[in-house]
Amino acid sequence: MKFVNLGKSDLRISSVCLGTMTFGQQNSEAEAHEQLDYAFTQGINFIDTAEMYPVPPRAETTGATERTIGTWLKHQARDRVVLATKAAGTGRIDWIRDGTLTFDRKNLRAAVDGSLARLQTDYIDLYQLHWPDRNVPTFGQYQFEPQKERAFVSFVETLQALDELVKEGKIRHIGLSNETPWGVMQFLQVAQAHGLPRVVSTQNAYSLLNRTWEMGLAEIGYREQVSLLAYSPLAFGFLSGKYLADPKARGRATLFGAFAQRYTKVNMSPAVAAYVDLASRHGMTPVQLALSFVASRWFVGSTIIGATSLAQLKENIAACAQPLAEDVLQEIEALHLRYTNPAP
Structure with a gap:
């Protein structure tokens, strides 16, 4: 397993991260613990979760994923685990903290304390803002719509709240999620100022x-040393x-159709068929092609994989370690030009 530093931090993370939203x-608690145990035997030290998990989000299950990880984590050497979780943002969920999910001091403090209790730990290695507090296209939307503007907490206020939590030792480092180039640069500039x-x-x-990461965020990631944690590979x-x-x-996609809107666009089927055919012609499974591609990209700090069975998890971990030949990469680029970002 390859290990890298996350951004400019001292966190050494495995190049494969175990996603846990199932x-x-x-997945039951026993199945989840089996996955966690196996991942760690394969060298994975990085776990990603969120206060709203599992998905699709429901009031009656919110927090179950963190609680499941917590019952496993309490039996581990804490310093061997890099644990990431996320605070839910405004506009999508009305049952967490009574629907008041702005990234202000009160809400971020409540979110962190809730996650720490469920995870049965004293600190979180990477604390992420799950999606922007402001009006931006997310989760399958791709057009910015000014008419949907709303008030949002300032970047400086959010960072000041997180700074308090860092100084208290509750979180070690901060990250973003589902963020735009403008948002990433605002956070960086405000932090520096x-x-x-x-x-x-x-x-x-x-x-x-x-x-879409390659169309603006890749340069930011490179110049500012901000790692991409690639989800949904x-x-x-x-x-x-x-x-x-x-x-x-x-x-x-069939169990939770409303949660898959990103993958319902017109060019999805022909693009998938083309990549499946490419994998077959080169003696690979489609999963091997897809995961090998993401894991080999220079800007990816860690590839987040999830599974509903141990067999799937084993296949996914193995696929991430398999490099792609140059001729395969060239064919991928040709297909990308034909089917450019069908699921933005």
Whole structure:
């Protein structure tokens, strides 16, 4: 397993991160612990979760993923685990903290304290803002709409609140998620101007079907040393190819259709079919092609993989360690030009 520093921080993370949003919904506590144990035997030291997990978010299950990790974490050497979680943002969930989810001091403090209790730990290694507090296109939306503008907490106020939590030892480093180039630069500039904590990573979707990171954020990541934590590298399972043969195959897209809007756009099916064919012609499974591609990109700090079975997890971990030949990469680029970001 390869290890890298996360952004400019001293956090040494595995190049593969175990995503956990199925824990407490599609996976039982015993299954989740089995996945965690196996991941750590393979060298993975990095776990990502969120206060709103599992998905799809529901009032009755919110926090179940963190609680499941907590019952495992209390039996581990804490300094061997790099633990990341996220604070839910405004506008999507009305049952966490009574729906008041702005990134101000009161809410961030309540969110951190809640996560610490569920995770049964004294500190969080990487604390992330799950999506922007302001009006931005997210989760399958791709057009900025000025008419949807709303008030939002200032960047300086948010960073000051996080700074308090860092100084108290409750969190070690901060990161963003589902963020735009403008947002990342605002956080960086405000941090520098006011001597506040600097973001070390951005967790955004990145896959063969969604390479929007490369269109602005890649340069920021390089010049500012902000790592990409690539989520959904299999595009909600679509890049496995299973929905081509059977559109009703069991998976997140069929179980939680309303949660898969990013993957309902017109060029999805032909793009997936083309990548599946490419994998077959080169003696790979579609999963190997998709994960190998993401894991090999120079700007990816860690590839977040999730699974609903131990067999899937084993396949995914192995795929991330498999390099792609130059001719395969060239064919991927040709397909990318034909089907550019069908799932932004």
